[in-house]
Amino acid sequence: MKIAVDIASVSKSYGAVQAVRDVSFTLRSGVVALVGHNGAGKTTLMKLMLGLIRPTAGEVRVLGENPAAGQFLARRRLGYLPENVAFNAALTGKETLAFYARLKREPVDKALTLLERVGLGSAGTRRVGTYSKGMRQRLGLAQALLGEPEVLLLDEPTTGLDPALRVQFYDIIQDLAATGATVLMSSHALSELEERTERVIIMDGGRVVVDGAIDELREIARLPVRFRVRPGPASLSLPVEFRPRAETKLDTVEFDVPALRKMEVLQSLICRDRPPTDVEVIPPSLDALYAHFLNDRGHAS
Numbered sequence: 001m002k003i004a005v006d007i008a009s010v011s012k013s014y015g016a017v018q019a020v021r022d023v024s025f026t027l028r029s030g031v032v033a034l035v036g037h038n039g040a041g042k043t044t045l046m047k048l049m050l051g052l053i054r055p056t057a058g059e060v061r062v063l064g065e066n067p068a069a070g071q072f073l074a075r076r077r078l079g080y081l082p083e084n085v086a087f088n089a090a091l092t093g094k095e096t097l098a099f100y101a102r103l104k105r106e107p108v109d110k111a112l113t114l115l116e117r118v119g120l121g122s123a124g125t126r127r128v129g130t131y132s133k134g135m136r137q138r139l140g141l142a143q144a145l146l147g148e149p150e151v152l153l154l155d156e157p158t159t160g161l162d163p164a165l166r167v168q169f170y171d172i173i174q175d176l177a178a179t180g181a182t183v184l185m186s187s188h189a190l191s192e193l194e195e196r197t198e199r200v201i202i203m204d205g206g207r208v209v210v211d212g213a214i215d216e217l218r219e220i221a222r223l224p225v226r227f228r229v230r231p232g233p234a235s236l237s238l239p240v241e242f243r244p245r246a247e248t249k250l251d252t253v254e255f256d257v258p259a260l261r262k263m264e265v266l267q268s269l270i271c272r273d274r275p276p277t278d279v280e281v282i283p284p285s286l287d288a289l290y291a292h293f294l295n296d297r298g299h300a301s
């Protein structure tokens, strides 16, 4: 699989502010989440990939080219949805998309089919000034999808979308990733990323704190796993070290077990004379992993 984005020892300072510090990673096809507190450097990294700003040190390559070079031919193969989409309120959705299609030298007819794809088909003739925030966000996504980009950079794309639209949004980007595209999205909505990204890059203070698949992050963090046991008619006696959590529901018992002892505890539960009627083993969530990696660095989560 070819490398679509190559960030090599990249730093970016704005005067005294070090927004990005010695960051290196590569992106191939698939969906990658870029997460971190406000000001962690996520947007700055995306702007570097777009060639809107130049690195203070290091090298950025997107689709084999330097995006800040005068003739960045790969620009047409890039899509970008900024954090705050701003459109001309006087234009209709169709006119807006046609305008961006011409800028990107894409056929306008084909571009307009994207309005259907993001669920704005019937609102295409309405002026953007009358759109809700979610509708503007979807128009922004349609603009970013122009020309079936090979690299799609999305800055907090699901802000303002209701739960049904979020599901639709993830379906669209997963379809695109399935065709071999690279999708990098920054987000604060960790719980919805968990099932939908193959890899997570956590940033803090301009640096990459950890980078990997969620299971790899779990492996590194070694946070306890949660057991949720339905004892059934038999009462559940637990070793003292596994004290039930206070908020346990009436018919279930929940307790935390060190990751390395998961199988041993599971086996001891199942091999009882009267085993529980149900056992759920819940791995640490992305929220918990995020708090763990950032707390390690002396932050409150």
Ligand SMILES: Nc1ncnc2c1ncn2[C@@H]1O[C@H](COP(=O)(O)OP(=O)(O)OP(=O)(O)O)[C@@H](O)[C@H]1O
Pocket (backbone or CB within 6 Å): 014, 017, 018, 019, 036, 037, 038, 039, 040, 041, 042, 043, 044, 045, 083
């Ligand atoms: N044009 C600029 N001039 C000066 N400082 C800037 C500029 N752009 C960003 N910064 C600073 O660089 C740091 C990183 O900002 P950036 O916008 O990349 O963070 P972020 O992770 O995208 O944050 P958020 O989640 O709030 O969008 C912040 O301290 C920010 O104030």
